[in-house]
Amino acid sequence: MTMYAALLRGINVGGSRKLPMAGLRALLEELGHGSVRTYLQSGQAVFAAGQGDEESLAADLTAAIEQRFGFPVDVIVRDHAYLRAVAEDCPFPAAGLEPRQLHVTYFSHPVDAARYAEIDRAARLPEEFRLGDRALYLYAPDGIGRSKLAEQLARRPAPPGLIATSRNWNTVLKLVELTAG
Structure with missing residues (x-):
């Protein structure tokens, strides 16, 4: 299993495009991901996935968010190694x-x-x-x-x-x- 972070763009800002973090966690679990956690209310979630790549995971989450919450959200997914390299x-x-x-x-x-x-x-x-x-x-x-x-x-x-x-x-x-x- 690889650990990933999902970075959601432009949610829960100024009272619009509200996406509760509990709902995001539940959605990620329904998509089959494990070890799901969210960080702050501004659109970060981490999860474990055994298959898929960053682009396909982002596309799947983007589609699921729009279907569940009724509005499109841009999503970037990056794995731990990439996130660590950015910091380093x-x-x-x-x-x-x-x-x-x-x-x-x-x-x-x-x-x-x-x-x-x-x-x-x-x-x-x-x-x-x-x-x-x-x-x-x-x-x-x-x-x-x-x-x-x-x-x-x-x-x-x-x-x-x-x-x-x-x-x-x-x-x-x-x-x-x-x-x-």
């Missing part, structure tokens, strides 16, 4: 930063650096971003709520089929821990 490969000194200063945006597919070529990185300092393996690391010293760079990154039009969802560093680390088995 952080290009910023994470141990010396406050968790609110560091965020990771997970992508459903690799993203070409050309997508961000027009951003004047020097003009956004001290904020910085770096691309990783299907991930973007954002250092925002004043937090993401005040980050002009985060706003600019979010405005980039997504290529068709690309799902992106961001998590703060505490959540990044917690998902590594929860999927460790």
Whole structure:
């Protein structure tokens, strides 16, 4: 059995697209997954699966959520090894930063650096971003709520089929821990 995290995009925010975590846990169990747990109310679940890959597991969960809850939700599924590698490969000194200063945006597919070529990185300092393996690391010293760079990154039009969802560093680390088995 492999441990996975499901990252749901845009649920339980601002009173819309409500998806109770108890319902998500029950749905994952009905799909045949074991060791199901959720983390916070913002759309993270971990589970064990004996078959399938990240894409098929995400597609199955996406379809089941829409059928059960009546609205579409973008889902990215990643295994423990990937989540651990994202944390270990952080290009910023994470141990010396406050968790609110560091965020990771997970992508459903690799993203070409050309997508961000027009951003004047020097003009956004001290904020910085770096691309990783299907991930973007954002250092925002004043937090993401005040980050002009985060706003600019979010405005980039997504290529068709690309799902992106961001998590703060505490959540990044917690998902590594929860999927460790």
